[in-house]
Amino acid sequence: MQIRMNLNNEIISTEAEPSESLLTVLRREKLYSVKCGCTKGFCGNCTVLMNDKPVLSCLVPACMVQNVPVITLEYFQKNENYSKIYNIIKKDFNSVGIQMCGYCNAGKIFSTYGLMKQKVEPKDKYNIIAAIKNLCCCCTDIETLTNGISKSLRDYIKFTSAFNQNTENTEKEN
Amino acid sequence: MPKKKNASDNNTSFTSVDEFYSDISLKDMYYAQMIRPIQEKGIVRNFSPRSDLPAEYNIYRASDVPGSNLIDTPCGKIPLLSTGSISYAGEPIGIIVGPDERTLNNLNEINFDTDGNEIHIYPTKNSPNEIYSTNFFDSPHLEGNMEEIKIISDALNLSDFSDSPQNRLNEIKKMQDDDCFEELFTSVLAQKKIFSGPIFDGNKDEAEERAKIFFEQSPNVVQNCWSYKVKAPYFLEPLGAICSYTEELTVIYSPTQWPDNLRNVVSTAMNIPKEKILIKKTKNFNKGTNSIWYDSFVAAHACLASQKCGHPVKIVYSKEEQEKFIDAMQEITIVHKTAANKEGRITLMHIDIDVNTGAYNPFADEILNRLCISACGCYNPLNVLITAKAISSNNPPSSVNFEQIDSAAFFAVENQINILCNKYNGKYSPLEIRQKNLNSSSNNYGSLPFKFDFTNQENTLQQANKMSSFERRNLSYFMSNKKSFANASLVEKLNLGLPRRGIGFACAFEGSGYLGSDLYDSANLSISVTKEKDGSITIHSAPVSQNILDIWKQQVFEILETKNIKIDSAFEQGKGANHPESVYSNISVMTKLLAKCCESIKSKGDSEGLPFTVTKRNASSKNRLWNTETFSGQPFMNTSFMAATVEIDFDNTTYREIVREINIVVNGGKLFNSLAAKNTIRLAVQKVLSSIMQAEIVECDNVNISFIKSDDEPSQIGELVFQVIPAAYTQAISQAIDCAVNFLPLNSDSIFNMLKEQEEIREAKKITNEIREELESTNADQNEFE
Numbered sequence: 001m002q003i004r005m006n007l008n009n010e011i012i013s014t015e016a017e018p019s020e021s022l023l024t025v026l027r028r029e030k031l032y033s034v035k036c037g038c039t040k041g042f043c044g045n046c047t048v049l050m051n052d053k054p055v056l057s058c059l060v061p062a063c064m065v066q067n068v069p070v071i072t073l074e075y076f077q078k079n080e081n082y083s084k085i086y087n088i089i090k091k092d093f094n095s096v097g098i099q100m101c102g103y104c105n106a107g108k109i110f111s112t113y114g115l116m117k118q119k120v121e122p123k124d125k126y127n128i129i130a131a132i133k134n135l136c137c138c139c140t141d142i143e144t145l146t147n148g149i150s151k152s153l154r155d156y157i158k159f160t161s162a163f164n165q166n167t168e169n170t171e172k173e174n
Numbered sequence: 175m176p177k178k179k180n181a182s183d184n185n186t187s188f189t190s191v192d193e194f195y196s197d198i199s200l201k202d203m204y205y206a207q208m209i210r211p212i213q214e215k216g217i218v219r220n221f222s223p224r225s226d227l228p229a230e231y232n233i234y235r236a237s238d239v240p241g242s243n244l245i246d247t248p249c250g251k252i253p254l255l256s257t258g259s260i261s262y263a264g265e266p267i268g269i270i271v272g273p274d275e276r277t278l279n280n281l282n283e284i285n286f287d288t289d290g291n292e293i294h295i296y297p298t299k300n301s302p303n304e305i306y307s308t309n310f311f312d313s314p315h316l317e318g319n320m321e322e323i324k325i326i327s328d329a330l331n332l333s334d335f336s337d338s339p340q341n342r343l344n345e346i347k348k349m350q351d352d353d354c355f356e357e358l359f360t361s362v363l364a365q366k367k368i369f370s371g372p373i374f375d376g377n378k379d380e381a382e383e384r385a386k387i388f389f390e391q392s393p394n395v396v397q398n399c400w401s402y403k404v405k406a407p408y409f410l411e412p413l414g415a416i417c418s419y420t421e422e423l424t425v426i427y428s429p430t431q432w433p434d435n436l437r438n439v440v441s442t443a444m445n446i447p448k449e450k451i452l453i454k455k456t457k458n459f460n461k462g463t464n465s466i467w468y469d470s471f472v473a474a475h476a477c478l479a480s481q482k483c484g485h486p487v488k489i490v491y492s493k494e495e496q497e498k499f500i501d502a503m504q505e506i507t508i509v510h511k512t513a514a515n516k517e518g519r520i521t522l523m524h525i526d527i528d529v530n531t532g533a534y535n536p537f538a539d540e541i542l543n544r545l546c547i548s549a550c551g552c553y554n555p556l557n558v559l560i561t562a563k564a565i566s567s568n569n570p571p572s573s574v575n576f577e578q579i580d581s582a583a584f585f586a587v588e589n590q591i592n593i594l595c596n597k598y599n600g601k602y603s604p605l606e607i608r609q610k611n612l613n614s615s616s617n618n619y620g621s622l623p624f625k626f627d628f629t630n631q632e633n634t635l636q637q638a639n640k641m642s643s644f645e646r647r648n649l650s651y652f653m654s655n656k657k658s659f660a661n662a663s664l665v666e667k668l669n670l671g672l673p674r675r676g677i678g679f680a681c682a683f684e685g686s687g688y689l690g691s692d693l694y695d696s697a698n699l700s701i702s703v704t705k706e707k708d709g710s711i712t713i714h715s716a717p718v719s720q721n722i723l724d725i726w727k728q729q730v731f732e733i734l735e736t737k738n739i740k741i742d743s744a745f746e747q748g749k750g751a752n753h754p755e756s757v758y759s760n761i762s763v764m765t766k767l768l769a770k771c772c773e774s775i776k777s778k779g780d781s782e783g784l785p786f787t788v789t790k791r792n793a794s795s796k797n798r799l800w801n802t803e804t805f806s807g808q809p810f811m812n813t814s815f816m817a818a819t820v821e822i823d824f825d826n827t828t829y830r831e832i833v834r835e836i837n838i839v840v841n842g843g844k845l846f847n848s849l850a851a852k853n854t855i856r857l858a859v860q861k862v863l864s865s866i867m868q869a870e871i872v873e874c875d876n877v878n879i880s881f882i883k884s885d886d887e888p889s890q891i892g893e894l895v896f897q898v899i900p901a902a903y904t905q906a907i908s909q910a911i912d913c914a915v916n917f918l919p920l921n922s923d924s925i926f927n928m929l930k931e932q933e934e935i936r937e938a939k940k941i942t943n944e945i946r947e948e949l950e951s952t953n954a955d956q957n958e959f960e
Contacts, residue, residue: 032197035411039493043409097849099720102194102457103410136409136864138459141856 005065007031008075022048022057022065026072033073035103043136044107048072052117054110073106076113085113088159092151099139107135112149122153188433188453190717190743194411195427195456200418200486205275206479208495209233209268211260211286214568218258218267221286231272231281234482241445245471247536248692249363249564254443254474261533262570264499271479271487363531363538364564366546368805371557371621373522385511385524385559392513392521394597400510400586401917404900405503405573406865410459412496413469417476418486419444424451424477429458430469431755439470444477455717455743458755463500463573466754467536504530504572506545508586512555512594518602518610519619520555520594527562527583532571536693538564541579543690547624547809548580548897551587552631552681554613554620576754577684577893581900585918588680588901593914600652603645604679604905605635623806628683628813630882634841635681638817641878642837647677647821648909655912674824675834678905681817682897685810686762686890687792689800694753700791701764703730703771707784710738711775713768714787717743721854722760725846726768733772762812762889763792765846814842814889820902824910829926831907833863833874840879840894843886851891855879858895866900868921 003016007029016025023046026034034057037045041059048057049071076082089112093100098108111131120127128149129142137145191198211218223233236243236255244251256267272278369381373388389395416427424446430436433453441448458465472489479487491500509526527545531538542562549560591611595604602610612631613622639645655674687699702714711730718726718741727739770790778786792811799808818838822831838855845851856877863872904915911925913932 030199032194035194036196036493037409045409097853101410101459103459136407138408138410138861139857141853141860143856144853 001063003062003066006067006069008071009069009079016062018061018063020062022060022062022070025062025065026057026070031072031074033106035106037103037136042134043104044111044134045104045136047107047110049076049110049113054114073109076109084159085116085156088155089113089152092155093148096144096148096151098144098148101139104135104137104139108132108137108140108145111135112152115149115153116156120153122150122157125150128153187437187449187451188455188743188745190455191427191457193456195414195416195429195488196411196490198416198427198456198488200416200488202485203416204271204273204479204483204485204487205278206269206271206476206487206489207278208266208475208489208491209270209284210264210266211284212263213260213286214263216260218256218260218286221267221284223270223281224283224285225281227281228272228277230483231270231277232483234269234271234478235267238482239443239478240481241441241443243443245439245442247467247534248540249531249536249538250534252471252534252536254439254471254478262568264495264570265533266475269475269479269489271483273485361566362563363535363566364542366542366560366562366805368546368560368623369558370623371522371555371559373557374559381559382524382561385522385557388522388557389511389513389524393516394514394594395511396590396593396597397509397511398590398593398914398916400508400582400589401505402508402582402585402900403503403505404581404862404865404918405501406861408463408496408501411457412491412493413463413465413472413500414488414490415469415473415476416486416488417473417480419477419480422450424480425454426451426473426477427454427456428469428473429456429465430473431458431466432470432753435467435754436470436473440474440477443474444481446477463496463575464502464571465500466574466576468500468571499570501573502532502570504532504567504569506530506582508545508549508582510586510590512590514594514597514607518598518607520553520611522557522559523550523553523555524559525549525561525586527560529562529564530567530569530572531564532569533566535564535566535571535574537574540576540691540693541574543805544579544688545583546805547685547690548583548683549587550613550622550624551584551591552613552626552683552815553587553591553608553611554622555611556620558620558622576688577890578896580685581893581896584680584682584897585901585904588682588898589904589908589914589916592678592905592908600649603648605639605645605648608679608681609635623804625808626683626685626810626813627808628815628841629886630841630884631681631815634815634817634839634882637880637882638679638681638819638837638839641839641880642677642819642821642835644677644679644819647675648679651675651677651909655909674826674910675822676824676906676909676911677819677821678902678907678909679817679819680898680901680905681815682894682901683813683815684890684892684894684897685813687811688809689807689811690802690805690809698791699753699763699767700789701767701771702787702789703768703775704742704785704787705775708738709736709784710740711736711772712740712742714742714745715764716755717741718760721847721850722765724850725761725765728846729765729769730772733769733776761846761891762843762887765888767791812843812887812889814840814891814894816840816891816894816898818895818898818902820899820906822903822906822910824907824925829929830922831872831910831925833872833903835876836874836878836899836902838877838879838895838898839882840891841882841884842891842894843884843888845881846888848881851881852879854892855895858892859899862896862899866903866919868919870922 001018002013004013014025014029023034023036034048035045037043039058041056046057047054050068077086089109115128115131125146128146132145209221236257239254243254245254256265270278270281373384374381418425428436433455436453437448437451440451476487476489507528511524512520513522514520527549529541542564546560546562550558591607592604595602595607613626614631704712706712711734713726723741730739731737767790771788774788801807816838818836820833821835822833824831836859840855859877863874866872900918904918908915911929913928
């Protein structure tokens with residue numbers, strides 16, 4: 001069947017079986033940041049943003065994404081709306097020694113983004129660990145990842161308050 | 175000095191690509207999948223797809239292999255594609271190739287035509303004597319039966335015999351004397367026997383008999399069987415390869431860990447000169463699996479398909495294939511019998527190791543050797559007898575991880591020491607027993623033929639004890655259990671309100687730069703560094719991890735004061751990455767060699783004219799440390815040491831354990847980057863906890879890691895956790911439930927089932943005792959009556 005998708009801010013139509021996983025469809029569209037790990041929804045390597053929330057694409061049937069916005073890591077890294085957040089995450093992950101092996105990047109980055117959107121406190125280790133506990137990351141341990149995410153949340157708060165401040169100032173000037 | 179070339183030069187045979195092969199797409203690329211029968215053993219006469227193949231889709235078989243279908247390995251010949259004789263369920267028998275992946279999935283439903291009498295015609299692999307004794311080849315039904323004889327001769331890969339049935343049969347019978355016949359039928363792939371100590375007096379044949387007599391005379395003897403089948407779950411890229419074949423050049427993209435082997439296998443199978451093969455190594459994290467050698471076979475499969483169909487071909491294994499055939503781990507069983515004197519000194523260790531290697535395993539010898547070396551752990555018994563066998567079975571080849579290859583041996587010996595300690599009824603703690611028997615330069619008690627280059631073991635053990643208050647807690651749990659569990663029923667044991675607690679202690683070493691391998695020569699590891707015209711530094715090495723790269727860059731900067739450093743992994747054929755990746759020992763060996771290169775460059779300055787290259791290799795004296803013929807000496811260039819404790823609570827209501835605390839002390843020499851070292855240990859703890867329980871992740875929020883400060887040479891420490899934590903974990907559970915846990919991995923029902931079994935045995939003993947007492951009293955009454 002033909003499935004109409006809002007993929008990386010572009011409306012495309014692609015051929016897919018209704019029960020085929022979103023992971024398979026995305027890789028067929030040559031979006032290789034979406035990796036095939038466990039195919040059962042417990043490693044996080046296939047994470048994408050669906051309606052701006054991180055989801056495991058191996059568990060999402062293709063028919064569910066009809067007209068739904070889906071963002072993959074390729075777009076997240078380059079698009080101006082997201083790249084600033086991506087750079088914050090990347091910088092903070094580097095500073096605490098988090099390895100970015102390439103296979104589990106999507107899971108780590110989108111989980112962090114999801115926590116940012118939920119406005120989780122940087123000190124709230126409990127919720128951070130709950131969000132990343134099921135990421136089967138073979139290159140970074142949970143404690144280091146938690147520290148990196150915590151730092152990213154802190155820097156994200158600073159970034160958004162600076163951004164809001166700038167917006168307010170611009171409006172006042174206008 | 176050999177000049178390293180750029181990737182664009184024609185002589186380059188190995189480069190690295192910073193991508194995953196599964197993400198690479200070539201123009202006009204086809205896809206391929208393996209055809210696998212579900213039969214575990216027997217003969218497949220023919221196979222065909224259920225529906226007609228569309229145009230551009232083809233099936234290729236063993237008969238299409240242009241070179242040799244049988245690949246020589248150190249432990250026998252392994253077929254690239256099965257010729258019909260099946261050795262394990264899922265053994266690849268063919269390749270189906272076509273332009274569309276989805277269509278291929280639908281076409282990969284195959285009909286297999288097998289012989290109903292397959293077990294009768296082609297028996298499972300027995301010893302040659304068993305086959306001869308059944309007079310199988312004299313069987314009357316074979317006489318003149320060309321069809322059956324042809325099946326057997328194809329299975330034995332005999333293709334150039336006459337067509338006369340009787341002649342063929344005579345040739346097969348003649349082959350019984352041939353070495354390769356035994357190779358095809360034997361189930362023992364490798365064997366080893368090591369003995370040392372005063373009771374043996376160098377007498378090999380009577381070793382078992384003398385050990386038996388010694389055990390009968392010893393005051394404290396314990397015997398247990400330990401079973402180990404642990405592998406860390408793997409969720410990264412599955413195995414596969416891409417090959418683009420042309421007459422002039424064959425390009426292979428593969429996450430290979432052993433490029434030299436890949437080139438040899440492809441060259442042998444495809445009849446291509448080695449210089450016409452360019453290997454592009456893609457990103458790879460696949461260390462703990464069969465991929466170390468099977469990637470060569472997969473590359474050869476892709477090459478065959480590419481040659482036949484005239485297009486680049488990509489093979490990507492499915493998750494199921496990866497789990498069943500590449501990550502498969504077969505059981506290692508170790509029977510330990512230990513005798514000790516009244517002072518706690520081990521007087522004899524008899525260790526019997528059985529390794530199930532699956533149908534094939536080129537590393538059977540290596541696995542056995544390493545297990546024998548680690549069989550006695552960190553201890554030096556007065557007498558030692560080790561017998562080991564690697565046995566094939568109708569299972570997929572067992573995976574091999576060179577870095578964790580001795581985990582099973584440490585699991586067995588560390589648990590055995592703990593059980594031995596129970597014989598002293600609290601007189602000696604597990605820590606004291608270990609200290610008395612430690613293999614150290616100050617302990618001349620034992621006769622173990624292996625010497626290890628580690629120091630400060632005592633200090634490490636004491637530190638682990640101090641961190642965890644091991645002796646105090648162990649004694650407290652021991653006394654509490656003794657009081658509560660003596661003669662208690664299952665219900666009484668568990669109905670005690672508070673959770674039960676246990677603490678386990680284990681220690682192990684990790685050796686790097688193994689000197690005893692027949693497959694590679696650690697003593698000849700080398701590294702080259704070039705100072706370029708612009709003053710920048712190029713390190714010629716196989717691709718390394720980011721951590722190692724940071725350490726190397728730091729080292730080069732400290733000596734040569736330049737930050738303009740890069741790694742070049744392009745090599746001409748025969749120069750460069752010839753060893754399996756996991757043996758390079760980047761921290762302990764290569765970093766040292768790199769430092770020597772930099773010192774040499776510094777001393778030469780610019781006097782030689784730029785660019786110039788310096789190569790350093792290990793001193794040839796390293797070779798003399800290990801004696802391959804007597805299997806004795808110092809087996810590793812470098813050894814690190816670790817001691818750890820695991821403390822658990824046992825929940826009476828869920829019959830599950832909760833890990834309260836893990837304490838780890840590492841003695842790895844000088845640390846280049848303590849943050850990276852700590853992260854490595856933490857990650858390893860995470861991995862091992864996710865592997866000791868099947869389909870579950872055991873969690874522990876309280877992991878404490880400490881390093882012994884040292885200026886000794888740096889050693890590899892990444893895999894120590896796998897040698898130590900499994901044993902400490904099972905010891906802790908054993909103490910908490912008062913029942914020996916002697917196998918891994920566990921599952922969620924294991925502890926409940928063990929307790930139930932123990933209860934049944936206890937009930938049976940109780941009934942037996944009651945019956946005996948009744949009989950005795952009846953006899954007594956009868957005697958009285960008389």
